[in-house]
Each structure stands twice: as C-alpha cells, then as structure tokens.
Amino acid sequence: MSMRGLSKIGMILSAVVMMAVVSCDRNHEQTDAQPIAYFKASPLTGSTTTIFHFDADSTTGQGTRESPVLVRWDWESDGVWDWMYTTGGKLTHRFFKPGTYRILMEASTLSGRCDSISTIIEVIRGYSPPRVAFTMTPDSANILNEFAFDASLTKDDEDSLDQLMFRWDFEGDMKWDTDFSANPVARHTYSADQNYIVRLEARDPRQMTSIGSDTLKVTRYNDKIVATATYSCWPCTLEDTVRFDATGSFYDGNPEAPLLFSWDISDDNVWESVLSENRIFQRRIGIEGKTAFRLRVTDEEGLYMDFVDTVELFQMNMAPVARLVIGNRIGNTGSTYYLHLRGSTDRDNSYMDLKTRWDIDNDGEWEDAYNDLFEVRLTFSSPGKYPITARVSDPNGKFSEDTDTIWVVPGQHETGLLEDKRTGGLPDYYGTVKIGNRWWMQSNLMFAPTGKKDTWSSDYYNNDQSMGSRYGALYPQTATISSQPVACPRGWHVPSLQEWEQLMADLSGDATIERLLEGGQSEMHVILAGQKDFNYISPNLNDKFSGLGSLTRIWTSTITSNNQAYVWYIDPVRGQNKSVVVSKTYWLPIRCIKDE
Secondary structure, three states, rough: OOHHHHHHHHHHHHHHOOOOEOOOOOOOOOOOOOOOOOOEEOEEEEEOOOEEEEEHHHOOOOOOOOOOOEEEOOOOOOOOOOEEOOOOOOEEEOOOOEEEEEEEEEEEEEEOOOOEEEEEEEEEHHHHHOEEEOOEEEEEEEOOEEEEEEOOOOOOOOOOOHHHHEEEEEOOOOOOOOOEEOOOOOEOOOOEEEEEEEEEEEEEOOOOOEEEEEEEEEEEOOOOOOOEEEEOOEEOOOOOOEEEOOOOOOOOOOOOOOOOOEEEEOOOOOOOOEEOOOOOOOOOOOOOOOEEEEEEEOOOOOOEEEEEEEEEEEOOOOOOOOOOEEEEEOOOOOOEEEEEEEEEEEOOOOHOOOOEEEEOOOOOOOOOOHHOOOOOEOOOOEEEEEEEEEEEEOOOOEEEEEEEEEEEEEOEEEEEEEEEEEOOOEEEEEEEEEEEOEEEEEEOOOOOOOOOOOOOOEEEEEHHHHHHHHHHOOOOHHOOOOOOOOOOOOOOOOOOHHHHHHHHHHHHOOOOOHHHHHOOOOOOOOOOEEEOOOOEEEEEEOOOEEEEEEEEEEEEEEEOOOOOOEEEEEEOOOEEEEEEEEEEEEOOOOOEEEEE
16 A cells, blocks of 8 residues: 555544555556555454444445445455455454454455455454244144154354253243253144144253244144035026035045035035035025035044035026127128128027027118028128127027127229138138239238147237237237248238239329228228237247337238348338338238239
C-alpha cells in the first residue's frame, strides 16, 4: 500500500483496532486503480456463541460495474482462504473454539491489483443451549401404529449427544409425558385420530435448554382396505332412486375379513347409513346437477378407507341440443350454401326420432318445405345478410334452436364447397372460389393434427380454441413443407409465392386491400387473423400474440436462400399488400390452393 493511501485511513485504523497491512505482488497487466483494503469488525472480543460482523463495503465500493473490487477472507490467517472472492462487502462468522484469531482480508481487482489487511479477534469460551432436531417414524399412520421419536439429530456446540437429556410432550398439550432421560429415542401410541404437535425439550450439563416441535398426523386409515363404489342409473334423472353398490370393495390380503359400509350422500359429513353389513345402498336424491357421495369401508378394528365420487342427475326429459353448421357462410348470388344439423344431440332420444324446422330469413315463420330435413342447400337472388334459425325437437315437444348468418356479397366468381373429413368426426367445411384458372379456399384453414406421427401442431390466437371457427388456426412454418404431411387436405396444397403473385395478377383491379378483405369483390374474404411469435428459449411462456383485427401474414411454401420464409402480408393501416420475408419462429394462418 502506498503512503498516500495509508495517510487516508491511518487515523481510522488507529481508532478502531491495530491493523497489520500485507502488500500483494501480482504479475498481471495493470489496467485499473490500486484498491485500498479496509474493513470493520464488530465486536472485537466475544465468545464462541457470538456472531461477529465484518463490513468491507468501503473496499468493494471502490470498484465499478466494469472494474469491480472483490474481497476474500481467511478467518485464521493460516493461508487457506475460507471465503472466496465476492463483491459482497458484509458477512458474519462464528468461531466455535476459543482463542486469538487474526482475520485476514484481501481486496483485488480483475487485473490482479491487490491489497491485504488483518485484525485481531479475541474469542473466549461461551455456552449455548442445544439445537433441537428430531425425526418421527412414521410421520403419518393410524392409531394402531407405534410411533418412534428420535432426537439423535440434536446438536450442542459444547457437549456431545451422550451428555444431553431429553423429555417429550407427545400430545402438544404443554404437559411433559416423560421425565428427562439420556435416551434420545422414545415410543408412543395414540388413541384418537387427529394432528398432534409433538414437542421435544433438550438440556445440556449446564442446565441450558431449548424446545423444538413438529406436527404428527394420526389417522384411522387402513391402506389395506380397497374402497370402491358404482351407481346403476345412467343417465340418472330427478325421479330415479339411485342404487349405490360397494360390492367391489375388499381387504387386500384377507378377502374374508368382515367389513362395514357407511354412506354420506352430498359428502357433507352427515351419514345417511352407518356401519352396515349391506354393500348396497339406495336413495332418491332429487337434486339436479352433480352430487358428491362418500363411501366409508370400516374393518373390525375401527380402521377405514374412503371412496369419493359424484353422480349427476338430470331432468326427466332434457331438450335436445341444436347445432347449426353452415359450410360456406359467405358467397355470392350464384353460390349454393350448405347447412346441416347433423351434430345435434339428445340425451334421452335417438337421433332418428328428432324433428327439425327451418326459418330461412329469421322472420319467425318456419319454412314447411324444409320440415324434418337435417341438411338443406340454399341459394339467394340478391346480396345481403340472411339470419338462419334452425330448431330441433324431441318426441315430447322439447326443443332448442341455433342461429347463424349467411352473407351474400356482390360477385361473379364461380364458388364451391370443400369438405375436409380428416377430423374423424363431423367434417370441416370451407367455401372455395375460382380465380383465373385456380381454386382457392375462402377462409383460413382450421385443421388440428391429432396423429402420433404428425411432426407439427397448430394453435389458436391467445391459445383460445373458440377463435378457430372465425379466424382459423395458426401454424408453424413446418406445416408448409411439401416433403412431409402438410396442413392442407388431399388434393390441395400451401400456395407458393409465385401462386400468390399470380392470384394478384388474375384479380387485376380487385387486388386492392379493400376488395381482398372479407365481403370484398375479390371474394377471397381475407380476415385479419394476427400471428403468434414463438419463443424457442422459453417455450409456452413467452409466446406473443399480435395483430388480430389489424393485419395478417399468410404462409407461402417458398423459402429464401438464407432459409427464411416468404409470407403474403396484408395490413390495411399501413396500406401493405405484398410478399415479405419473415423468421420461421412465427405461427401464421394458411390458405390452401387446389392442385392443378
């Protein structure tokens, strides 16, 4: 340390404690300032129970973010560093043996400039109470079990385990159940099932004590009892008497063991049947909706196991559920619109027994020509929006209705309907339009792959599946690769950049943003479906959705020379209708084009 540095802290050092300064010699390139080592110790004398505090903030504070000053510590000045380099200036230490300790601190920069300083700490013998710790084996069991409590983990800084004494409060009632004993192990059984606070007091030869506690769970559970129950009605109605059956319950390893059965309907701790030998219990619940029930199976020693389930009750006759599907919601006066109710359901009646009615223009009058048809095809002679209401009725006259709208726009293109049967259930439908000599889908693809061999998946905006019917799905770029199964139905594919450019050429004057959007004369009916930016560093945590209602980027199958992807970009706010290059981390909509 230089004389100039010593002069700055000399008065402080002499006032606090006599410090010994040790210089450092490092053969490193010197690129930063020489640190000045200094720390405060408090207190300077104490016992083996004292927590000593050391403060080197004035040393570490000499550094900067780019050139920090680090410190390390040697508690005994024995040449072995006990605390390696850190930028933290404050720490504590306890000395467990009495003696005189020279505390050495070294300050260093990253380039090797260093300085050292030390101080003397006097430590006398101190005495501390034991530090209580114990185990419970097991920590949860039934009332027939004997619990073992072991205090062997208890430590004392001055005394060994065999010099300590122990006593126990097993019930946590603040009454000691044992006298002090040198044996760290005790055993106990319980007569009641509840949670107990177990307390241990440890005492050393100087009569210093400490107390520790833990919670023990004592139950009446017998895990050898397998409790299970079924109920017979399905669907269960409000008028039904529900028959509960516990025949499948048994005692593992002792099938002949006598068992008793208790039933709590509503799981409200009010038992409708208690300790019965009969495995069958019947009750009329009469409450619509889901009702929980609890079965308790008890052995001859009073131990038990529970089974909980729910039974759902419905009205005697439920109305059917109407589901109206419009295959192509938007088209022109030359389009044929396909509608069906084939997804409608009824809990109580066969699909074949249901009746249908149709109100084509939603004027409150049913169209007799379409009575009892589950599928209809319509045409409209003039543009406009046409609400459609469909009713499904059961043989008892109960019914439900569903309403959707067909939008007829001015347009002259040939249109059609694409049926995608890959879902395995009811097909997905897409309106199609012929532009130039090519057929295009008029809505975004919504197919979601489910097969185990699929190498890509789909998502929905904001991870909300209900968005799919309106905006379609969002897909990774891998769904467009033609060398593997792609997203489009058989006979259709993801269009290339050249096919998008040809589309715009074929549309000619209709290739404006206004006419490309939904309801426009191009009849492409582009919808602003937004996008997802997938974060590969933190998957599923930092996905960012944006652009819904303001822009869309639609995948092409064309890749750039530097392995990025072309998309077709439409942004009404910025007036953009063109191809752009984007990262493959995006998930975007897909429009399919029919193979030539």
